[in-house]
Amino acid sequence: xxxxxxxxxxxxxxxxxxxxxxxxxxxxxxxxxxxxxxxxxxxxxxxxxxxxxxxxxxxxxxxxxxxxxxxxxxxxxxxxxxxxxxxxxxxxxxxxxxxxxxxxxxxxxxxxxxxxxxxxxxxxxxxxxxxxxxxxxxxxxxxxxxxxxxxxxxxxxxxxxxxxxxxxxxxxxxxxxxxxxxxxxxxxxxxxxxxxxxxxxxxxxxxxxxxxxxxxxxxxxxxxxxxxxxxxxxxxxxxxxxxxxxxx
Amino acid sequence: xxxxxxxxxxxxxxxxxxxxxxxxxxxxxxxxxxxxxxxxxxxxxxxxxxxxxxxxxxxxxxxxxxxxxxxxxxxxxxxxxxxxxxxxxxxxxxxxxxxxxxxxxxxxxxxxxxxxxxxxxxxxxxxxxxxxxxxxxxxxxxxxxxxxxxxxxxxxxxxxxxxxxxxxxxxxxxxxxxxxxxxxxxxxxxxxxxxxxxxxxxxxxxxxxxxxxxxxxxxxxxxxxxxxxxxxxxxxxxxxxxxxxxxxxxxxxxxxxxxxxxxxxxxxxxxxxxxxxxxxxxxxxxxxxxxxxxxxxxxxxxxxxxxxxxxxxxxxxxxxxxxxxxxxxxxxxxxxxxxxxxxxxxxxxxxxxxxxxxxxxxxxxxxxxxxxxxxxxxxxxxxxxxxxxxxxxxxxxxxxxxxxxxxxxxxxxxxxxxxxxxxxxxxxxxxxxxxxxxxxxxxxxxxxxxxxxxxxxxxxxxxxxxxxxxxxxxxxxxxxxxxxxxxxxxxxxxxxxxxxxxxxxxxxxxxxxxxxxxxxxxxxxxxxxxxxxxxxxxxxxxxxxxxxxxxxxxxxxxxxxxxxxxxxxxxxxxxxxxxxxxxxxxxxxxxxxxxxxxxxxxxxxxxxxxxxxxxxxxxxxxxxxxxxxxxxxxxxxxxxxxxxxxxxxxxxxxxxxxxxxxxxxxxxxxxxxxxxxxxxxxxxxxxxxxxxx
Numbered sequence: 001x002x003x004x005x006x007x008x009x010x011x012x013x014x015x016x017x018x019x020x021x022x023x024x025x026x027x028x029x030x031x032x033x034x035x036x037x038x039x040x041x042x043x044x045x046x047x048x049x050x051x052x053x054x055x056x057x058x059x060x061x062x063x064x065x066x067x068x069x070x071x072x073x074x075x076x077x078x079x080x081x082x083x084x085x086x087x088x089x090x091x092x093x094x095x096x097x098x099x100x101x102x103x104x105x106x107x108x109x110x111x112x113x114x115x116x117x118x119x120x121x122x123x124x125x126x127x128x129x130x131x132x133x134x135x136x137x138x139x140x141x142x143x144x145x146x147x148x149x150x151x152x153x154x155x156x157x158x159x160x161x162x163x164x165x166x167x168x169x170x171x172x173x174x175x176x177x178x179x180x181x182x183x184x185x186x187x188x189x190x191x192x193x194x195x196x197x198x199x200x201x202x203x204x205x206x207x208x209x210x211x212x213x214x215x216x217x218x219x220x221x222x223x224x225x226x227x228x229x230x231x232x233x234x235x236x237x238x239x240x241x242x243x244x245x246x247x248x
Numbered sequence: 249x250x251x252x253x254x255x256x257x258x259x260x261x262x263x264x265x266x267x268x269x270x271x272x273x274x275x276x277x278x279x280x281x282x283x284x285x286x287x288x289x290x291x292x293x294x295x296x297x298x299x300x301x302x303x304x305x306x307x308x309x310x311x312x313x314x315x316x317x318x319x320x321x322x323x324x325x326x327x328x329x330x331x332x333x334x335x336x337x338x339x340x341x342x343x344x345x346x347x348x349x350x351x352x353x354x355x356x357x358x359x360x361x362x363x364x365x366x367x368x369x370x371x372x373x374x375x376x377x378x379x380x381x382x383x384x385x386x387x388x389x390x391x392x393x394x395x396x397x398x399x400x401x402x403x404x405x406x407x408x409x410x411x412x413x414x415x416x417x418x419x420x421x422x423x424x425x426x427x428x429x430x431x432x433x434x435x436x437x438x439x440x441x442x443x444x445x446x447x448x449x450x451x452x453x454x455x456x457x458x459x460x461x462x463x464x465x466x467x468x469x470x471x472x473x474x475x476x477x478x479x480x481x482x483x484x485x486x487x488x489x490x491x492x493x494x495x496x497x498x499x500x501x502x503x504x505x506x507x508x509x510x511x512x513x514x515x516x517x518x519x520x521x522x523x524x525x526x527x528x529x530x531x532x533x534x535x536x537x538x539x540x541x542x543x544x545x546x547x548x549x550x551x552x553x554x555x556x557x558x559x560x561x562x563x564x565x566x567x568x569x570x571x572x573x574x575x576x577x578x579x580x581x582x583x584x585x586x587x588x589x590x591x592x593x594x595x596x597x598x599x600x601x602x603x604x605x606x607x608x609x610x611x612x613x614x615x616x617x618x619x620x621x622x623x624x625x626x627x628x629x630x631x632x633x634x635x636x637x638x639x640x641x642x643x644x645x646x647x648x649x650x651x652x653x654x655x656x657x658x659x660x661x662x663x664x665x666x667x668x669x670x671x672x673x674x675x676x677x678x679x680x681x682x683x684x685x686x687x688x689x690x691x692x693x694x695x696x697x698x699x700x701x702x703x704x705x706x707x708x709x710x711x712x713x714x715x716x717x718x719x720x721x722x723x724x725x726x727x728x729x730x731x732x733x734x735x736x737x738x739x740x741x742x743x744x745x746x747x748x749x750x751x752x753x754x755x756x757x758x759x760x761x762x763x764x765x766x767x768x769x770x771x772x773x774x775x776x777x778x779x780x781x782x783x784x785x786x787x788x789x790x791x792x793x794x795x796x797x798x799x800x801x802x803x804x805x806x807x808x809x810x811x812x813x814x815x816x817x818x819x820x821x822x823x824x825x826x827x828x829x830x831x832x833x834x835x836x837x838x839x840x841x842x843x844x845x846x847x848x849x850x851x852x853x854x855x856x857x858x859x860x861x862x863x864x865x866x867x868x869x870x871x872x873x874x875x876x877x878x879x880x881x882x883x884x885x886x887x888x889x890x891x892x893x894x895x896x897x898x899x900x901x902x903x904x905x906x907x908x909x910x911x912x913x914x915x916x917x918x919x920x921x922x923x924x925x926x927x928x929x930x931x932x933x934x935x936x937x938x939x940x941x
Contacts, residue, residue, distance in 0.1 A: 013671035054494045057662055079496035090487035094277040095270070103270045107263060107495040135277075151491065 002159050002190035003030040003053070007062035010048055022048045024214035025062065030190045030207075032158070035181060036219075037205035038194040039238065045214040046194035047086070050163045053192065054084045066159050080109060083152040086163035090148075093137035097128055097147040100136070101154050108155035122150040142173040149180050160184060162193035166200065178204060198234040208234070212242045263497045267505025275475050275509055284471045285513050289521030293467055294528035297459060316405045317355065321347045322362030324370070327391075327416045331360075334412035336405060351394055357402050358409055361392035370420050460628060461621035464521065464559065465598040468566045469591060471517035472510050476570035477583040479506045485579055493659075503571070503656035510567040518559050526552045554627050558637055561644035562620040566594070568651040575658040576683075593690075597621075611844045613639045616647040635774070639846070672732070681731060681821055689838075692723050697844060708790040712801045721809040724817045731821075738820035739812060744868035751909040752862060752871040756878020757898075758905035759858065760886065763851035763879075764893040770850060780847065785887070795888050799881050807877035814839050814856065815863040815872045828864060835860035855879065865913075 010023040023045045030036040038046045051057040053064050055075040063070060069077030092100055101122060105115045123132050126146040131139055136147065152160065162181070166174040181204055184191055195201055201208050202222060209219040218228060218241050226232060229240040261269075275281050318331055319342040331339045340356060347359045369389040391413070395402055483489045492502055573590050577583040600618035612618045619640040626632040675681065696719050703711030728735055735741070790798065819835050826834060839860075840853025859872040886893055 011671075011674075013674070019671040019673065056490060056493045076496045076498075079494055082494065084490070084494040086487075086490065088487045089490050092270075092274060092488055093486065094274045099270075099273070103266065104491070104495060106261070106266045107492075107497050109496060 001029045001065075002032050002034075002067055003036075003064065003192060005029065005049070005053065005062075005064040008049060008052055008059045008064060009061045010045075010052060010057065011060050012048075021214045023052070023059075026211070026214075026216045027062075028209055028216060028219055030159075030192050032190050033185055033188045034206045035185050035191045035193070035204055037201040037208045038192065038211050038216075039196065039198070039201045039208050039234075040194075040211035041196055044196075044211045046196075046211055047163055049211070050084075050086075050161045050192065050194055054082060054161050055079060080155065081157050081159055083155070083157040083160040084163075085148060085152040085160070085165050087165060087167040087169075088163075091136040091144055091151070094135055096133045096135055097139075097150070098123070098132045100147060100151055104151055105154045110155045118154065118156070122154060126150050141169065142176070145169060145173050145177065149177065153184075157189075159190045160192070162191065164195055165193060166195070166197070198238065202234050210238055210241050217241050263501040264505045264508070267497070267502050268508050271479055271506055271509040272512065275479070275513060278475075278478065281471075281475050281478070281513065284474055285517050286520060288470065289467055289517045290524045293463055293521050294524045297463060297525055297528070314405060316357045316402065316409065318409060319347055319350055319356035319359040320362065321359060322364065322366065324362045324367055326370075326419060327360075327362070327413070330412045330416040330419070331409070334408045337408050337412065347394075351396070354399075357395065357399070357405070359394040361394065363390060363392075365389075366391070458625065460525065461624035462595070462598050463525075464518070464555075464624065465562070465566070465594060465617060465621060467521045468514050468518055468559075468563055469570070469594055472514040472563075472567045472570040473574075473587055473590070475513050476506075476510045476567070476574040477577075477580065477587070479509065480571060480574040481577050481580060481583040499659035500656045503575075503659050504652075507568055507571050507652050507655060510571055511564055514563040514567045515560075518563055519556065522552055522556055522559070551627055554632070554637070555624055558620055558623045558627070558640055558644075561641060561648045562617065565616050565644060565648035565651060568648060568655045569594070572651060572655040572658065575655060611846055613846050614643045614841070614849065616644050620644060676731070676733065678824055680825065684727070684731065685818075685821065688723065688727050692719065693842075695719050695723075696842070700844070709793060709797065709801055713805065716801075716805040716809040720813045724809075724813040727817060733820070739816035740820060740863055740867060740869040742868040742870075744866045744870045747912040747915055748862060748866035748868070748871040749874060750912040752875035753878060754905045754908035754912070755858070755875055756905070757882050758902040758909070759855055759875070759879045760882045761893055761898050761902035763855065763883075766851045766854070767847070768894065770847070774847065780845075789884075789887050795885065798884055798888070802884055803877050803880035806880055807873045810839075810842075811859070811869055811873045811876055814842075815859055816869050819860055819863060823864065832857050832860035832864060 006027050008023050008026045009021060011019055012022040013019045026045070026049055028036065038049065040046050048057065052059045053066065053071065055071050055078050058072060063072065065071070066078045067081040069081060071078050091097075092103075095103070098119060101119045102115070105119065106112070110118060123129050126149065128143070128146055128150065131143055136144065139147070149165075165181075166177050169177065178200075181191055181193070193204075205222075207219060207221055208225060210217045210225075218225060220228070222234065225234075225237045225241075229237045231237045231240050315336045315338055317338050317340060319340050320328055320331070321342045321344060328339055331337050340350075342350060342356065342359065347356070347361075350356045351359050365387075366389050369386065393409075395406070480489075483492070493499070569590065573586050574583055577586055594617055597615060597617035598621045600612050600615070600622060612622055613636065623632065623637055623640045626636065696715065699719060700711065700715050703714055728738060814835055818838065819831065822834060823831050836853050836855075836857030836859075839856025840849040843849065843852045859875060862871045862875060863869050885891070892898070
C-alpha cells in the first residue's frame with residue numbers, strides 16, 4: 001500500500017465548542033494507481049486529515065505511512081514522497097513559475113543534474129512556456145493553477161494529497177485539474193483527494209470515503225456504497241449514511 | 249556532474265542557503281523594501297538629522313536680524329543714545345498715554361519705561377561719606393521693560409536691547425568710579441562682544457549624540473519589519489507557507505534562512521544609513537566638531553566603524569524581533585497591529601541613551617537596544633570605553649542569538665501556523681503561557697525599573713516594602729488567578745524533606761561568603777563606581793534603623809515574595825515546558841537580571857540557580873525560602889556589624905556549611921524515592937557547586 005492511515009486523531013479547541021475531536025480515529029489505505037476521495041461537508045475533518053498525512057500537523061494519536069515512511073518519525077521521508085496541493089495554497093507573486101519550480105525542486109532534494117530537464121518537461125506538459133518567465137502576480141487564475149500543480153509534482157512524488165484542489169476554479173480550469181489527476185493515476189501514482197462536490201467524487205474516485213464530524217463512516221467504490229445504502233446518487237448515499245449514523 | 253552545463257551543478261546547497269537566496273531575490277524585487285532599505289537611509293535619515301537643525305538655525309539667525317522698534321517713555325539721553333547705536337534697534341519716543349496702544353498694535357516691539365527720578369538717581373555722583381550714607385537709603389534706579397513674550401521674533405531680537413542697556417549701565421558705573429578717582433586700573437573690564445561663537449557647532453553637538461542613536465534604531469526597525477512581515481506573515485496569508493511545510497526541509501532551516509535575509513536587509517540599511525549620515529555631517533551644511541578636552545581619536549572613520557561594530561548585534565536582535573513578531577501573526581493587519589507596540593517598546597528602550605546618569609545605569613549595559621544606543625551616544629561624545637563596548641557587544645549578541653533561536657522555533661508551533669487553539673486544560677498541562685509570560689514579565693520589569701527607582705529616592709525602607717508587596721507578590725498572585733493555576737501545586741507549597749531544610753540553613757552563610765568572593769574577583773575586571781557602592785550601602789543599610797527592622801524588610805520579605813515569584817510562579821509554570829537543567833539556569837538568569845545591576849548579576853544569578861535547584865529537587869518552595877532568608881539575613885548582619893567576610897574564620901565557616909549541605913543532600917533515605925528526572929539535575933548541580941567553590 002502506498003498510503004496507510006491508521007486511527008488518526010486530532011483534538012482542537014475553540015471557545016464555543018470547548019475541546020473536540022476534529023479527526024476521530026480515521027483509518028483507510030490507498031494503493032498505487034488508485035484515487036481515493038474523502039467526501040464531506042465543511043468542517044468534517046478532511047483538511048485536518050490531509051494535513052496530518054502531509055506532516056503539516058502532528059496527530060494526537062494514530063499514525064500514517066506514506067510509501068513506507070511514518071509521518072511522525074520520519075516527516076522528511078514522507079515529504080520527499082508526497083506532493084501536496086490545496087485550494088488555499090498560493091504562489092510567490094514576485095517569482096516566475098520557472099523560479100518557483102526551481103526552488104521547490106532544490107528543496108525537495110530532486111537530483112540537481114536532472115532538475116532543469118524535469119522543469120522543462122513540466123513546462124511543456126502543462127503548456128506553460130509562454131509565461132514560464134513572467135512573475136506570478138501577472139498570471140491568470142488558470143495559469144496559476146497550472147503552476148501550482150507543476151509545483152506540487154516537481155519532485156515526482158509517488159503519492160499525492162490534494163485538498164479540495166478545484167474549489168474556487170471555473171469549469172475549464174477544473175477540467176485541467178481533473179485531467180491531471182487521471183494522468184497521474186495512469187502513471188501509477190497514489191492519489192488522495194478531498195472534496196465536498198459530489199459529482200467530482202463520482203467522476204474521479206475509485207473509492208469514496210464519507211467523512212462527517214471527524215469520523216469516517218463508510219468507504220468503498222460507488223457500487224459498494226450504492227449497495228450499502230440502496231440509494232443511487234452519491235448525494236443520497238451521503239445523506240443516508242450520515243443520517244443513519246447521526247440518528248444512532 | 250561535469251557533463252551538464254547547468255548552473256545548478258556541483259555540491260548541493262544547504263537548505264538554509266536555498267531559502268535565503270530565494271527570499272533575497274523576492275525581497276529585492278519588492279519596491280517597498282527597497283524604499284525602506286535604500287532610499288530612506290541614504291536620503292531621508294540624514295536629512296532628518298540635518299535639516300531641522302539647519303532650518304531652525306537659519307530662522308533664528310533671520311529673526312535675530314530683523315529690526316526691533318523700541319519705544320521709550322520718559323527721558324534719559326545716555327540710555328537712548330546707547331539704544332540708538334544698538335544693532336537692529338529703532339528708537340521711538342512715546343508718551344505715557346500712547347505706549348500701551350502702540351505696544352498692542354505692534355507698532356513698537358518693546359517699551360522701556362523710564363521713571364521721572366531715574367536721571368537724578370543715575371547722574372548723582374557720590375564722593376563724600378555723607379553721600380554714601382544717603383546712597384544706602386536711596387531707592388535703586390529702576391527701568392521697566394514691556395514686551396509680549398509670545399512673539400518669537402522679539403525673543404530672538406532682545407539680545408540687542410539687553411546689550412544696549414548693559415552698555416548704558418556700565419557706562420554710568422564707570423562715570424561714578426571716575427568721579428571718586430580710584431585711578432583707572434579697574435578700567436580693564438571685560439569687553440563682551442557678541443561674536444559668532446558658532447551656534448552651528450553647538451547645535452549639532454546637542455542633537456547628534458541624542459538623536460542619532462535613536463534614529464539608527466528606528467532605521468533598523470523600519471527597514472526590517474516590512475520584509476519580516478512579508479516573508480512570514482505574507483507567506484502565511486498568501487498560502488505559500490503550507491508548501492514550505494510539506495517540502496522536505498527542517499522548519500528551523502526555513503526560519504534561519506528567513507531571519508538571515510532580514511538581517512542582511514537590516515545590515516545593508518545600517519551600513520548605508522551610517523555612511524550617509526557620516527557623509528552628511530562631514531561634507532554637508534553642518535560641520536560637526538565634538539568638543540572634548542581629551543580626544544581619544546579623531547572623530548572620523550574609526551568612530552563610524554565603531555558605531556557599525558556595536559550596531560551589528562543590534563541588527564541581528566531587531567531582525568529576529570521583527571521575525572518573531574511576524575511569526576506570531578496571521579494577517580498583514582494583525583502584523584501591523586503588533587508592529588506599533590513593538591515600535592513603542594523599542595523606541596522606549598532606545599531613549600535610554602537620553603537619560604542622564606542614573607544612580608546605577610550599569611544595568612542598561614545588559615538591556616538590548618538600550619545598551620547599544622547608550623554606546624553610540626558615548627562613541628559620538630567620545631566618552632566610550634572598550635569595556636563598555638565589549639559588554640554591550642557580548643550581551644547584545646547573546647540576546648540576539650537567543651531571540652533568533654526562539655524565533656526559529658516558532659514554525660514548530662501549530663497554534664501559530666494554522667490557528668490551532670489549545671484548550672485551557674492543555675495549556676495548563678503543558679505550561680504554554682509564553683505570550684502571557686512575556687507580557688507579564690515585561691510589565692513587572694518596567695514597573696520595577698521605574699517605580700522601584702523612583703520609590704527608593706523617597707524612602708528606602710518603605711520602597712522595599714512596597715516593591716516586595718505590590719510589584720512582586722501581587723503581580724505573581726494576579727497571574728496565578730488569571731491563569732486559574734492550582735496555587736498549591738504551582739507554587740510547590742509542600743512539606744519538604746528534612747535534609748533539604750538542613751542543607752538550606754547550612755548554606756545560608758556559605759553563599760554570602762561565596763558572593764563576596766565572586767564580587768572581589770569581579771571588581772578586578774569590572775570595577776564599580778564609588779557612587780554605586782554608596783547606593784548599595786544605603787539600600788541594605790538605611791541609616792538610623794534597627795537591625796531587626798532591616799532584616800524584616802530586606803530578608804524576610806524577599807524570602808517570601810521573591811521566592812513566590814521566581815521559584816513559585818515562574819518555575820512552577822516553566823517546569824512544565826523546560827527540561828530540569830535548562831529550567832534552573834533560566835530561573836537563575838531571570839533572578840540575576842531582576843536585581844537590575846550588572847555588578848550583582850553574577851552572584852545573584854548563581855544564587856538563583858541554587859535556589860531553583862533546591863525547589864526542584866525537594867519539590868517544595870520552603871527550603872529555597874529558608875536559604876534566601878538566611879542569605880539575606882547574614883549579609884545584612886555582616887554589613888551592620890561591619891564583619892570582614894574574607895577572613896579565614898569566615899571562609900572556614902562557609903566551607904563547613906558546604907560540607908554539612910553536601911552530607912545532608914547525599915543522604916537518601918530508602919523510603920524516599922527521587923523522581924528520575926531530578927537525578928540528572930543533582931549530578932549537574934554538584935558540578936556547579938564545586939565550580940562555585
